[in-house]
Amino acid sequence: GGSGGMGLPHLGGQGGNGGDVWVVAAKNMTLKRIKDKYPQKRFLGGVGANSSVRALKGERGEDKEILVPVGVTVTTEGGKTIGELNIEGERLMVARGGSGGSLHSAFEPSKGQVKHLRLDLKLIADVGLVGFPNAGKSSLLTALSNAKPEIANYAFTTLKPEIGKLMYKDYKQISVADLPGLIEGAHSNKGMGHKFLKHVERTKQLLFVVDVCGFQLASKTAFRSAFDAVQLLTKELELYKEKLVSKPALLVVNKMDLPDAEDKLAELKEQLQNPHDFCDRLPDDMIPNNYMTFRRVVPVSASTGFGIDHLKSCIRESLDEDAEMANRAFHKERLQALGHRLHEHL
Numbered sequence: 071g072g073s074g075g076m077g078l079p080h081l082g083g084q085g086g087n088g089g090d091v092w093v094v095a096a097k098n099m100t101l102k103r104i105k106d107k108y109p110q111k112r113f114l115g116g117v118g119a120n121s122s123v124r125a126l127k128g129e130r131g132e133d134k135e136i137l138v139p140v141g142v143t144v145t146t147e148g149g150k151t152i153g154e155l156n157i158e159g160e161r162l163m164v165a166r167g168g169s170g171g172s173l174h175s176a177f178e179p180s181k182g183q184v185k186h187l188r189l190d191l192k193l194i195a196d197v198g199l200v201g202f203p204n205a206g207k208s209s210l211l212t213a214l215s216n217a218k219p220e221i222a223n224y225a226f227t228t229l230k231p232e233i234g235k236l237m238y239k240d241y242k243q244i245s246v247a248d249l250p251g252l253i254e255g256a257h258s259n260k261g262m263g264h265k266f267l268k269h270v271e272r273t274k275q276l277l278f279v280v281d282v283c284g285f286q287l288a289s290k291t292a293f294r295s296a297f298d299a300v301q302l303l304t305k306e307l308e309l310y311k312e313k314l315v316s317k318p319a320l321l322v323v324n325k326m327d328l329p330d331a332e333d334k335l336a337e338l339k340e341q342l343q344n345p346h347d348f349c350d351r352l353p354d355d356m357i358p359n360n361y362m363t364f365r366r367v368v369p370v371s372a373s374t375g376f377g378i379d380h381l382k383s384c385i386r387e388s389l390d391e392d393a394e395m396a397n398r399a400f401h402k403e404r405l406q407a408l409g410h411r412l413h414e415h416l
């Protein structure tokens with residue numbers, strides 16, 4: 071927070087208060103933009119004006135605003151939550167400016183609050199569905215959960231993330247987000263482009279969804295098999311942010327009720343074993359640098375319900391695996407830290 075201004079003892083003048091620092095949820099902000107916009111990572115409220123003969127009451131210092139994306143939690147260094155910003159325009163004061171000097175303080179101003187803060191962008195869901203339009207993501211989410219998404223047989227039905235909750239017998243809940251349809255070229259901001267990819271970053275794991283029979287977006291565009299779809303989806307993620315490709319992922323092969331689905335599934339599984347040998351149908355610049363490795367490949371039919379319960383268990387197992395790993399890493403770190411401290415004492 072900004073420092074207060076000096077008081078003026080002989081005339082009883084009061085210095086202006088220092089400006090406060092606010093965190094404000096703004097539309098169109100992203101974590102990346104915060105990084106670019108505020109490289110200094112240090113924010114200071116304006117200093118309050120000193121009291122003077124011309125202006126006995128010093129003017130207040132200007133407030134400082136830090137613009138952040140909606141969905142940010144502000145915590146202290148120690149991890150204590152100060153507040154959350156969940157609606158556009160919401161504001162949170164994070165450091166108060168110091169008071170101006172006045173009679174109470176022998177006309178000495180005080181300094182503003184100093185705080186070290188962390189901004190965390192919350193996950194929108196545990197799992198994010200990634201697939202091209204019409205792969206059946208919305209239908210799958212409905213089959214898996216209590217969500218009632220809008221389903222239509224045309225592309226781009228899903229315009230904003232739709233979150234479904236998967237309920238388990240032991241009351242565990244897992245949230246799954248159907249993310250706006252990805253199309254070839256999304257990384258360069260075609261279709262829903264970045265809007266979609268931004269959300270992918272905010273889930274723990276990915277669920278790739280492909281139509282076992284492949285797809286053709288329009289009569290002018292090439293036919294893509296299920297295998298091609300997997301690689302194109304991977305490439306879109308990679309071109310946006312390479313790190314996304316290393317997220318834990320499962321592959322759902324949907325529409326297993328269609329004719330020849332079993333044969334096509336077998337073919338897909340074989341191709342996934344040696345992806346490099348089967349990428350010749352894709353343009354060179356759409357072959358991923360690293361192929362996605364899937365923890366499981368799960369055939370389902372969102373229409374008939376085939377495989378849905380099994381998929382639910384696979385999603386749970388996969389998230390549990392990661393939670394277990396994170397837990398072990400956390401304990402190992404704590405033990406190491408304790409070991410260090412003990413060593414210092416001896």
Ligand SMILES: Nc1nc2c(ncn2[C@@H]2O[C@H](COP(=O)(O)OP(=O)(O)OP(=O)(O)O)[C@@H](O)[C@H]2O)c(=O)[nH]1
Binds near residue numbers: 210222223227
């Ligand atoms: N035969 C068959 N059709 C399915 C299955 N699942 C979905 N469909 C159909 O596929 C079409 C697309 O389904 P959606 O669930 O809207 O697909 P989406 O991937 O969410 O599509 P976008 O919202 O455009 O991204 C619809 O006509 C569904 O009825 C399935 O298991 N079998």
